[in-house]
Amino acid sequence: MADAPRMPIESGVPEMDPYLHPVLKKNYGNWKYHDRPRPGVLHHVAHSGDEIWTVRAGTQRQMDVYTIRKLMDIADEFAEGFVRFTIRSNIEFMVSAESKVQPLIDKLNAEGFPIGGTGNSVSMISHTQGWLHCDIPGTDASGAVKALMDDLYEEFVNEEMPNRVRITTSCCQINCGGQGDIAINIQHTKPPKIDHTQVANVCERPSVVARCPVAAIRPAMVNGKPSLEVDEKKCICCGACFPPCPPMQINDPEHSKFAIWVGGKNSNARSKPTFHKLVAAGIPNNPPRWPEVSEVVMKILSAYKQDAKDWERIGEWAERIGWPRFFEKTGLPFTKYHIDNWRGGRANLNASAHIRF
Amino acid sequence: MLNLMVGSQEPMNIPMGELLMAKPMHDTPMLDQLESGPWPSFVTGLKRLANDNDMMVDLLGQLETSYQTRKGYWKGGTVGVIGYGGGIIPRFTELKGENGKPVFPAAAEFHTLRIMPPPGMHYDTNTLRKMCDIWEKHGSGLIAFHGQSGDIMFQGATTDNVQPAFDELNEMGFDLGGAGPAVRTGMSCVGAARCEQSCVDEGRTMRMLVNNALDDMHRPALPYKFKYKVSGCPNDCMNSVQRADLATIGTWRDDMKVDQEEVKKYVADMGRKKIIDNVITRCPTQALSLNDDDTLSVDNKNCVRCMHCINVMTKALSPGDDKGVTLLCGCKRTLKIGDLMGTVIVPFMKLETDEDFEKLGELATEILDFFAENALEHERTGEMIERIGLVNFLEGVGLEIEPNMITRPRMNPYVRTDGWDEEAAKWQERQAAQ
Numbered sequence: 001m002a003d004a005p006r007m008p009i010e011s012g013v014p015e016m017d018p019y020l021h022p023v024l025k026k027n028y029g030n031w032k033y034h035d036r037p038r039p040g041v042l043h044h045v046a047h048s049g050d051e052i053w054t055v056r057a058g059t060q061r062q063m064d065v066y067t068i069r070k071l072m073d074i075a076d077e078f079a080e081g082f083v084r085f086t087i088r089s090n091i092e093f094m095v096s097a098e099s100k101v102q103p104l105i106d107k108l109n110a111e112g113f114p115i116g117g118t119g120n121s122v123s124m125i126s127h128t129q130g131w132l133h134c135d136i137p138g139t140d141a142s143g144a145v146k147a148l149m150d151d152l153y154e155e156f157v158n159e160e161m162p163n164r165v166r167i168t169t170s171c172c173q174i175n176c177g178g179q180g181d182i183a184i185n186i187q188h189t190k191p192p193k194i195d196h197t198q199v200a201n202v203c204e205r206p207s208v209v210a211r212c213p214v215a216a217i218r219p220a221m222v223n224g225k226p227s228l229e230v231d232e233k234k235c236i237c238c239g240a241c242f243p244p245c246p247p248m249q250i251n252d253p254e255h256s257k258f259a260i261w262v263g264g265k266n267s268n269a270r271s272k273p274t275f276h277k278l279v280a281a282g283i284p285n286n287p288p289r290w291p292e293v294s295e296v297v298m299k300i301l302s303a304y305k306q307d308a309k310d311w312e313r314i315g316e317w318a319e320r321i322g323w324p325r326f327f328e329k330t331g332l333p334f335t336k337y338h339i340d341n342w343r344g345g346r347a348n349l350n351a352s353a354h355i356r357f
Numbered sequence: 358m359l360n361l362m363v364g365s366q367e368p369m370n371i372p373m374g375e376l377l378m379a380k381p382m383h384d385t386p387m388l389d390q391l392e393s394g395p396w397p398s399f400v401t402g403l404k405r406l407a408n409d410n411d412m413m414v415d416l417l418g419q420l421e422t423s424y425q426t427r428k429g430y431w432k433g434g435t436v437g438v439i440g441y442g443g444g445i446i447p448r449f450t451e452l453k454g455e456n457g458k459p460v461f462p463a464a465a466e467f468h469t470l471r472i473m474p475p476p477g478m479h480y481d482t483n484t485l486r487k488m489c490d491i492w493e494k495h496g497s498g499l500i501a502f503h504g505q506s507g508d509i510m511f512q513g514a515t516t517d518n519v520q521p522a523f524d525e526l527n528e529m530g531f532d533l534g535g536a537g538p539a540v541r542t543g544m545s546c547v548g549a550a551r552c553e554q555s556c557v558d559e560g561r562t563m564r565m566l567v568n569n570a571l572d573d574m575h576r577p578a579l580p581y582k583f584k585y586k587v588s589g590c591p592n593d594c595m596n597s598v599q600r601a602d603l604a605t606i607g608t609w610r611d612d613m614k615v616d617q618e619e620v621k622k623y624v625a626d627m628g629r630k631k632i633i634d635n636v637i638t639r640c641p642t643q644a645l646s647l648n649d650d651d652t653l654s655v656d657n658k659n660c661v662r663c664m665h666c667i668n669v670m671t672k673a674l675s676p677g678d679d680k681g682v683t684l685l686c687g688c689k690r691t692l693k694i695g696d697l698m699g700t701v702i703v704p705f706m707k708l709e710t711d712e713d714f715e716k717l718g719e720l721a722t723e724i725l726d727f728f729a730e731n732a733l734e735h736e737r738t739g740e741m742i743e744r745i746g747l748v749n750f751l752e753g754v755g756l757e758i759e760p761n762m763i764t765r766p767r768m769n770p771y772v773r774t775d776g777w778d779e780e781a782a783k784w785q786e787r788q789a790a791q
Contacts, residue, residue, distance in 0.1 A: 012568035019479040031553035064402035065489040072482040085478040131423035150394030253427035268591035288387040
């Protein structure tokens, strides 16, 4: 008889302790305050009097083992052998002496890693997998982010924005990249092209019908084979039918465009959390560097940087100055597509005489 | 001499002695343009791996093709490890030549292992070096720190290599995360480990929530995904209010702490105007007032714990001592019914003692079970609550209604109120019991 197969050790989320910097472990839950001596560096002081300096560096997120080993060499030689990652794929090195900060920064810079992403900077873009690994992508993720971060480099290494700016990208309308001050998402503009020879083989038709938010899909016989058809007048081109049924080809090199959304905010600071709002669409999917996307993002950021008050996030700024002025200041066209006509959408219309002149 | 096809290019004659060397690189004129510029380039990393890794040579070939055609070429499938039903993201190439064979055969299988990191994503260098060694041996050598759901993503293994790679990572003390209709990998902020604003042991909370539900993570059988996220304060650095089915956010219910001497120093350093413009008038409930002697008055009854003033004056202001968590349920992004924020289902609960943690664990299990039994296929908790109504959901999971769950009372008259007296009596009873 063959050996019994190895069964997994169902250990779940590992304990944090073995991976914690000793100063963090010692002062767990007992921190007093923090300040930021310079962009990219946090300084935390514990009630015990212990201090820790954190140097934050940007990474490419999708890292080869050579890059990771290089970062580990730096962590061993210039820091204290412990690192952590932020939710936006920045790497953080913790050191217990201020004297170690500058040599660590110098080494990271020399190896090509930008120092920043703290406070009122533009941090690394949180993003999805795209053509590199996703099965339903309308575009790439790592490449679009690399190109955009090249353009935003100065805003990452400095803290010159009114408040923090969190950007996300998503390669389809499922929006795995998440909410952001600025979200750059694929927006399909044409109904799916259906490969009727495949539908019966690979799709569970009732569940595809059930996925459609506007009930535009119904079962049909096409060329004697069971398939699906789409009422193209109803279709909102969201792509919800594509993941459960790949023959519903929604991705289109020409007609899958980018849309840009602003004003998402998860923090409760000042205003309640908000979702991002559509401000621009119809932007071409133009690899390898997507210059048209950068152009719109830069327009928004430059208007925000110039006009917002300290601590105002992009969404708060737009709400204060009013959306008419947002479109005026950014120079983005206002269209009928900005007016919400989804269920509950009237709540987003101006039901007052509040008008700015 | 051997006659080999390399990608879609012309046949090449390669001497036998050189077969051990990596296959030659494909031309990648578009990807090459992502090697310039100041931000670290993932393309440079991929190319370096491709020096001695055929899978990466062909991965670059397929990715370049995607850049040229603006199309994706992966499809899913069924790949797993023994004992689990999820956690691997299978990818098979769909980029095939006329003969039906993959154009880039060495990257025809390019699966991802989702591995759960320690809470707060802390690592020592040895652990990451070991992970690199394992992934260099069994996989492509490409690792993402981290995916959007919080996993370490070991990207690029053949079907045969998934099991040995998992076995070695598993022996190191790491486990597969979630994928498909299952409990997903959780996330918690850096929190108590290095943040003075932490109101709860975030790592312990996330670990307890996820590890209580490992069966529903590793054997996907839920209506759809279910996510736990834990943020230590209302700054909600984990975006839990927008992304988690059960968001756990640290808060406090006593007075926030004010160090008046530090307040005076801020006023002296920043100037009164800046303090008034950036702190006092930015309070969403007008709970702050700057006194004539440059100290600060706080109307704690009207403070909503938004964190703004504490974020600005980190040395002077901090959360109170009577800490706990607020729970919100049902957030998600668009598909199918539109974006949904979480809704408060527990305004405050303590989370300090073992009993407190047990209580939260029981409630989370109750919610997960209710979801498993009552949600429709492909429906998230938020959509389920939208469909059945918050009151039915709360009854189902055994929670009492309370006014902190709403922004404002109902504005439409379409409701039957014939149970009013009983409901009012219940409220009076609960008030009297407190």
